[in-house]
Amino acid sequence: MEVKIKSMKHEDFKDNEYIDKLVEELNASGANVAVGNLNKLINWGISNSLWPLCFGTSCCAIEFMSLGAARYDMARFGFEVARNSPRQADYIMVQGTIVHRMAPAMRRLYEQLAEPKYVIACGGCAVSGGPFKNSYCVVPGVDKILPVDVYIPGCPPRPEAFFYGLMQLQRKIKVQKFFGGVNRKEKREEFFAAHPEERGQLS
Amino acid sequence: MSDIKEIISGICPEATFVEGGEQLQVIVPDAKWHDLALQLRDDRRLNFDVLTAVVGMDWKDSLGVIYYLTSTSNNWDMIQVKVTAPDMKDPYIHTVSDIWKVANFQEREVYDFFGIRFINHPDMRRMFLRNDWKGHPLRKDYDADPAKNPIRLDDEVNEDDTCSYVEDGNGKIKKVPGKVFNEDEYVVNFGPQHPSTHGVMRMRTSVDGETIKKVDMMSGYIHRGIEKLCEGLGYPQILHFTDRMDYMSAHQNRHCLCLCIEKALGLEVPRRAQVIRVMMDELMRISSHLLAFGCTAMDLGATTAFFYGFREREQVLDIFEKTCGARMSMNYNVIGGVIADIHPDFVKDVKALLAIMPERLKEYHKLFTGNVIARNRLEKVGHLSKEDAINYAITGPSGRGSNWSCDCRKVHPYSVYGELQFEECLETGCDSFARYMVRMREIEQSCRILEQLVDNIPEGDIRALNVPKVVKLPVGHWYQQVEASRGTFGVFIESDGTKNPYRVHFQSPCFNLIGVMDLCCQGYMIADLITIGAALDFVIPDIDR
Ligand code: SF4
Numbered sequence: 172m173e174v175k176i177k178s179m180k181h182e183d184f185k186d187n188e189y190i191d192k193l194v195e196e197l198n199a200s201g202a203n204v205a206v207g208n209l210n211k212l213i214n215w216g217i218s219n220s221l222w223p224l225c226f227g228t229s230c231c232a233i234e235f236m237s238l239g240a241a242r243y244d245m246a247r248f249g250f251e252v253a254r255n256s257p258r259q260a261d262y263i264m265v266q267g268t269i270v271h272r273m274a275p276a277m278r279r280l281y282e283q284l285a286e287p288k289y290v291i292a293c294g295g296c297a298v299s300g301g302p303f304k305n306s307y308c309v310v311p312g313v314d315k316i317l318p319v320d321v322y323i324p325g326c327p328p329r330p331e332a333f334f335y336g337l338m339q340l341q342r343k344i345k346v347q348k349f350f351g352g353v354n355r356k357e358k359r360e361e362f363f364a365a366h367p368e369e370r371g372q373l374s
Numbered sequence: 375m376s377d378i379k380e381i382i383s384g385i386c387p388e389a390t391f392v393e394g395g396e397q398l399q400v401i402v403p404d405a406k407w408h409d410l411a412l413q414l415r416d417d418r419r420l421n422f423d424v425l426t427a428v429v430g431m432d433w434k435d436s437l438g439v440i441y442y443l444t445s446t447s448n449n450w451d452m453i454q455v456k457v458t459a460p461d462m463k464d465p466y467i468h469t470v471s472d473i474w475k476v477a478n479f480q481e482r483e484v485y486d487f488f489g490i491r492f493i494n495h496p497d498m499r500r501m502f503l504r505n506d507w508k509g510h511p512l513r514k515d516y517d518a519d520p521a522k523n524p525i526r527l528d529d530e531v532n533e534d535d536t537c538s539y540v541e542d543g544n545g546k547i548k549k550v551p552g553k554v555f556n557e558d559e560y561v562v563n564f565g566p567q568h569p570s571t572h573g574v575m576r577m578r579t580s581v582d583g584e585t586i587k588k589v590d591m592m593s594g595y596i597h598r599g600i601e602k603l604c605e606g607l608g609y610p611q612i613l614h615f616t617d618r619m620d621y622m623s624a625h626q627n628r629h630c631l632c633l634c635i636e637k638a639l640g641l642e643v644p645r646r647a648q649v650i651r652v653m654m655d656e657l658m659r660i661s662s663h664l665l666a667f668g669c670t671a672m673d674l675g676a677t678t679a680f681f682y683g684f685r686e687r688e689q690v691l692d693i694f695e696k697t698c699g700a701r702m703s704m705n706y707n708v709i710g711g712v713i714a715d716i717h718p719d720f721v722k723d724v725k726a727l728l729a730i731m732p733e734r735l736k737e738y739h740k741l742f743t744g745n746v747i748a749r750n751r752l753e754k755v756g757h758l759s760k761e762d763a764i765n766y767a768i769t770g771p772s773g774r775g776s777n778w779s780c781d782c783r784k785v786h787p788y789s790v791y792g793e794l795q796f797e798e799c800l801e802t803g804c805d806s807f808a809r810y811m812v813r814m815r816e817i818e819q820s821c822r823i824l825e826q827l828v829d830n831i832p833e834g835d836i837r838a839l840n841v842p843k844v845v846k847l848p849v850g851h852w853y854q855q856v857e858a859s860r861g862t863f864g865v866f867i868e869s870d871g872t873k874n875p876y877r878v879h880f881q882s883p884c885f886n887l888i889g890v891m892d893l894c895c896q897g898y899m900i901a902d903l904i905t906i907g908a909a910l911d912f913v914i915p916d917i918d919r
Binding site for chain 2: 229280315316
């Protein structure tokens, strides 16, 4: 199945096998026509109005601001409603280094997001700790504390890279099943179970 | 210089002197330090009114602090004062935070990193790390085992607890616990994740109705441990960190670090590289002030101005991109020069920018500066007197908004700034609006500097030819300052002769800016908290490093 995003061609994306595999897995269980069509409708809605919770801690956040300004204008894709409250957002856009002192706040914000929720890690720092990986107080990648859906590498990523990453999230959403489980690679509970010692007292 | 020595010896006979370094170094025993400090500031002949930098040090056999002092009235002369903690196992030094207010946060940083406690300091909490952190990371014997300090997902407890250390009559030191806020104070929490704090700063604000009584700045939500990381890397490898601290002053910061290393190596930078560096610095300043303009406006709800500011900023970023290969984190300056020659379009693009800027500035003023709401929200808000600006070492546009002439390009000219014609922008308003206006006027002055240079980029090398393959600094320490977009940025390097620095300290202007937030906000409305912050224009990763 081809997942269509605006006028982007299928071969413009570099990870088609991954999405195809995901679709296959999801179709294996099957769904009736009515639910299938409802799924499509809902996913069409979600994927075209992705509201980010901007979690900008450092340099990458400034590049994200350029995305909001006139030249790159993310409103074209429905990303522009940057929310400051997790209750109103669809996904966390982690831009910048996450350090030990911030980790509890970050985890709390994630838990406050309403389902279905996603995480995008932007920039080397959020992906792996980036230039500060060896530091005593930097979290080496947000995937140590949150389940991440899309990684956008770069230091900082170019605005085009941001768009590419955001479109990847749209594709992922378009193939998900809203009814009957969300297609997260790891469900939240599984993720938390796999990171028990890091869960601390938040449970 | 010898006068200073005599005067100091007169005040404190125990002081010894080391000459031959960059500045005169005075070594004082801790017991005499506070009295001497008071005289250093108040003695008319000395008048060291600015505490420029506080550098905590671990010399392996002792712990201590190097204070850099500047005298604004004596030609901006600097001296260093070295104070060592008498007991390394249980290190204490007397505070000077009552003499230079800027030392309040600086000493907390030293406590956080080195575990040196300051006697009589009013608020001896950690600055950057969690209050349950084990160990002091910049000590040479710090145990970096992640098991000791794992990633914790529980909140910090007892955030309100603080303490101070006082000395009784027999020299015994006693810990006195205290509270940041009283039981009956109404505290509103801002941040750490709040869009208008311009990054991840946490401000706990106690209010009386809508009036601010006290602001407690909690930093460290983006403390990345850069100073410690530097100690494990070679000199060319540490350069890139400076681009990522104050990313809106990337070129200036990196320029500063390069200047410091070049000074230590005795390298002569080719003139072409110097001119290019200065042009990049000024372009960076323009882009930074445009962002500050846009964000100040946006914080007041004027989203349109943000788009206008970013329009011109994109044009500056295009110039960077063509020459440096990146829009942000440019990594352009290197030891001995710059990494690549300018793009063939550089001159043309800069001229195009200079051609439109005057018009665009008029547009900004029409759009935002003259706006009644903007004026009401900025004027007579966030008062900071000149005396306080000096005492809190508030440099940059914020200091100049309080009519303090403190431009490093004028007082310690570096690179080719000495030959250039430009005006230092001063405002007498001492309020948020004055700070805002200084920024807008500085854009004009930066354009003026660029105009003088754009047609006069000399031919020649872009990098000194005699840069050693392996950069090893001689034994010693150096301090270098430049004027970054937000104030005077300083770099301290101590070398033990190997290829890694023994200690690197970055003296960031924004760190001093947050020190003054409490003072600036008291008595104003809670809604002004954001505009005062916006007008001071701090960049958080520069504070936390
Ligand atoms: S990835 Fe690079 S640009 Fe982004 S926050 Fe980290 S250091 Fe800054």
